Amino acid sequence: MKNKVAEVIKSLTLKLEPFKRKCWIPVVDNSDGSLVSSKFSGKPFLRQDEAWPLCGICHNPMLLALQLNICELPEKIKTRMGGQGLLQLFYCTDSCGTEDGWEAFSKNQRLRIIMPDKGKNEVIIPNIYEYTDYPPKVVKGWKELDDYPHSEELSALGVFFSEEEERIACLSSCNPEELEAGTEASKKRLENIKQDIQEPGIIINDLKTLQFLTSPKRGDKLWGWPSWSQGIEYSLCPICNKRMSFIFQLNSSGSYLTDIWSDSNLPNLFADGNGHILQCEDHRDQIAFPWAC
Numbered sequence: 001m002k003n004k005v006a007e008v009i010k011s012l013t014l015k016l017e018p019f020k021r022k023c024w025i026p027v028v029d030n031s032d033g034s035l036v037s038s039k040f041s042g043k044p045f046l047r048q049d050e051a052w053p054l055c056g057i058c059h060n061p062m063l064l065a066l067q068l069n070i071c072e073l074p075e076k077i078k079t080r081m082g083g084q085g086l087l088q089l090f091y092c093t094d095s096c097g098t099e100d101g102w103e104a105f106s107k108n109q110r111l112r113i114i115m116p117d118k119g120k121n122e123v124i125i126p127n128i129y130e131y132t133d134y135p136p137k138v139v140k141g142w143k144e145l146d147d148y149p150h151s152e153e154l155s156a157l158g159v160f161f162s163e164e165e166e167r168i169a170c171l172s173s174c175n176p177e178e179l180e181a182g183t184e185a186s187k188k189r190l191e192n193i194k195q196d197i198q199e200p201g202i203i204i205n206d207l208k209t210l211q212f213l214t215s216p217k218r219g220d221k222l223w224g225w226p227s228w229s230q231g232i233e234y235s236l237c238p239i240c241n242k243r244m245s246f247i248f249q250l251n252s253s254g255s256y257l258t259d260i261w262s263d264s265n266l267p268n269l270f271a272d273g274n275g276h277i278l279q280c281e282d283h284r285d286q287i288a289f290p291w292a293c
Ligand SMILES: [Zn+2]
Pocket: 055, 056, 057, 058, 059, 060, 092, 093, 094, 096, 097, 108
């Protein structure tokens, strides 16, 4: 008997190949690094004459959620982002972010790209609400992986699945990692799946490959494809009204490998959701950060 699953995996791999992108997962160390390092939390680069950024709603100091030193990024992204500067996202850790704080350009965040010249020699971290929940993590490297678009984006990209592909691809949502646990419950679940789809030959590796092909990486990552929590949400550039491009994903509920919130670099900052830094390709100073959970 022909293995339908293997055939579908082969056809999806071919179909999705033109949309395969690289993404880079930050590899972090539990330290702050320098004022111009790429990092989560910790001390940002600040201009000589500027004070620590305050929340536009509660007026308390915001957390440096992310700083990216553009000239240290993988070449492709570095060029795309103009080759230099620091991208900084400050975000309020107080609950004023829960109303409409998830929207792009909301007042409980500050997102900017600045040139790292004429800065303060010393930066002191002010009294940030619940700062101890966000210990600084410096990015010491990037792990390069392949990434594929979210299923919702495929039709917009002109990719459509056949009925058979759809039927098999749906299986990617059944959490292969959990099925791999080897417990009685997970073995039974795999048997049920095999029966449901009438594919006795399907194995956990097939499910993993299907998941790899049909879901963008979770967790924090640079470039690749956004993993949307609620649906496609690209902001428009306030200058040219064009759809902004995806740059960085911030995830508060886990890493690319796990759904364990303590594995996140910014646990619970965006509830259990995903935030996306977007940038206009023509107006690089136009950047947005919407998040959803
Ligand atoms: Zn606030």
